[in-house]
Amino acid sequence: MQASDIKNLNIAVIGGGYAGATAGLALSQIGANVKVYEQAPASGEVGAGIGLRPASVKLFKKLGIFDAIEKVTSPSDYFEILDAKGNVITREEWPHLSEGGEKHNTRMIHRRDFIDALVSQLPEGVLQLGHRAEEITDNGDSATVRFSNGVEETFDIVVGADGIKSKVRGLWSDSQPVMQRAHAYRAVIDGSLGEGLLVDDNLRLYLEAETGRMIYFLPLRHRGENGQISFDITVPHDDTTWNPNVSKEEVLEMLKNFDERLLRIVEKLDWDEVNQRAAADLDPQDKWNSDAVVLIGDAAHAMLHHQGQGANSAVIDAGVLADCLVEADTVPEALALYTSQRKEPVQELQRISRESWNAESAGKTAFPEKEKINY
Numbered sequence: 412m413q414a415s416d417i418k419n420l421n422i423a424v425i426g427g428g429y430a431g432a433t434a435g436l437a438l439s440q441i442g443a444n445v446k447v448y449e450q451a452p453a454s455g456e457v458g459a460g461i462g463l464r465p466a467s468v469k470l471f472k473k474l475g476i477f478d479a480i481e482k483v484t485s486p487s488d489y490f491e492i493l494d495a496k497g498n499v500i501t502r503e504e505w506p507h508l509s510e511g512g513e514k515h516n517t518r519m520i521h522r523r524d525f526i527d528a529l530v531s532q533l534p535e536g537v538l539q540l541g542h543r544a545e546e547i548t549d550n551g552d553s554a555t556v557r558f559s560n561g562v563e564e565t566f567d568i569v570v571g572a573d574g575i576k577s578k579v580r581g582l583w584s585d586s587q588p589v590m591q592r593a594h595a596y597r598a599v600i601d602g603s604l605g606e607g608l609l610v611d612d613n614l615r616l617y618l619e620a621e622t623g624r625m626i627y628f629l630p631l632r633h634r635g636e637n638g639q640i641s642f643d644i645t646v647p648h649d650d651t652t653w654n655p656n657v658s659k660e661e662v663l664e665m666l667k668n669f670d671e672r673l674l675r676i677v678e679k680l681d682w683d684e685v686n687q688r689a690a691a692d693l694d695p696q697d698k699w700n701s702d703a704v705v706l707i708g709d710a711a712h713a714m715l716h717h718q719g720q721g722a723n724s725a726v727i728d729a730g731v732l733a734d735c736l737v738e739a740d741t742v743p744e745a746l747a748l749y750t751s752q753r754k755e756p757v758q759e760l761q762r763i764s765r766e767s768w769n770a771e772s773a774g775k776t777a778f779p780e781k782e783k784i785n786y
């Protein structure tokens with residue numbers, strides 16, 4: 412689309428998580444008139460870390476916000492999978508780490524730092540907190556949103572970045588989150604409590620293949636005096652309560668075959684500070700867009716966390732959506748082009764993530780997705 416047409420576009424992004432905040436940045440940078448409507452009164456995130464993959468890092472460089480991200484991250488070279496006792500099964504460099512003569516290391520980041528960094532780069536007035544979308548009407552060539560505070564407005568494009576329980580998706584789908592009979596217990600701890608295991612900036616997964624129990628050990632060495640560790644215990648569990656309440660004793664029993672140093676870390680955890688969440692994802696969605704409404708991030712393709720690609724896919728969606736508006740001649744063409752570029756690779760990630768890890772997959776590669784997707 413011509414720059415003058417893009418300048419006249421009024422875009423509402425519903426949801427100010429990673430997908431929505433990145434969309435706010437990318438769409439404002441191509442000149443659109445964009446607002447990001449977030450239901451919460453303030454931006455917030457749970458205490459846990461994630462790895463920003465090389466493709467996300469490249470996007471942040473393109474958007475000119477890499478400096479802000481770099482300040483709150485550590486560069487990582489590889490992902491290592493070990494057995495429960497700490498013997499290395501697979502160690503592999505992050506795919507696409509070096510490209511075009513430049514290194515784009517995966518960056519380890521605390522989730523709260525990530526959302527703060529993104530939001531700090533949004534132009535003044537783009538983020539509208541305390542705006543919960545209550546009702547969305549697709550008018551064909553526009554869409555109207557009614558917010559819980561009584562405000563109602565019609566936009567040329569509504570971007571649904573409102574997460575796994577997306578209201579926007581409800582326009583055409585009655586898909587609900589699928590509970591996957593697993594729990595994640597997550598905490599960020601001081602490096603001094605790491606039993607000497609915090610040695611570098613690389614992600615480690617300790618896997619008990621026979622039971623599917625695992626610990627993701629994600630270093631955040633740039634945080635605090637001693638560095639910090641994002642410690643994520645993921646175990647199969649029949650309880651599908653969204654926010655389960657499992658005791659430390661039960662978890663220690665489940666992990667009894669793990670390396671004693673890992674068990675000592677669990678023993679020292681302040682259990683009141685541990686975030687407990689049931690693992691859920693979405694079935695692959697047929698429809699991602701109409702002529703005026705489009706889904707990005709978890710709203711379109713929530714996936715399990717085993718490949719660490721949910722947030723990464725969310726930000727890449729946002730970058731691709733902005734590119735498609737520039738490339739296509741009309742809004743409907745741009746939204747269809749976005750779906751055609753993103754749906755297939757991301758649905759492949761959804762499928763692979765559902766397979767979780769087992770002895771065979773972990774023995775083959777740390778990145779089972781790398782043959783199928785180019786990031």
Ligand SMILES: Cc1cc2nc3c(=O)[nH]c(=O)nc-3n(C[C@H](O)[C@H](O)[C@H](O)COP(=O)(O)OP(=O)(O)OC[C@H]3O[C@@H](n4cnc5c(N)ncnc54)[C@H](O)[C@@H]3O)c2cc1C
Binds near residue numbers: 721
């Ligand atoms: C245990 C666990 C570990 C994970 N680990 C990783 C990892 O290592 N790497 C990785 O890449 N991903 C990981 N993920 C996945 C990642 O967290 C998600 O994919 C990511 O948060 C999706 O971002 P999003 O912006 O699409 O959705 P969300 O983060 O869910 O954001 C949606 C936003 O929309 C807002 N909202 C919702 N409804 C409305 C409404 N009606 N009106 C206005 N606002 C609304 C919400 O308040 C929220 O701020 C993990 C997930 C889990 C559960």
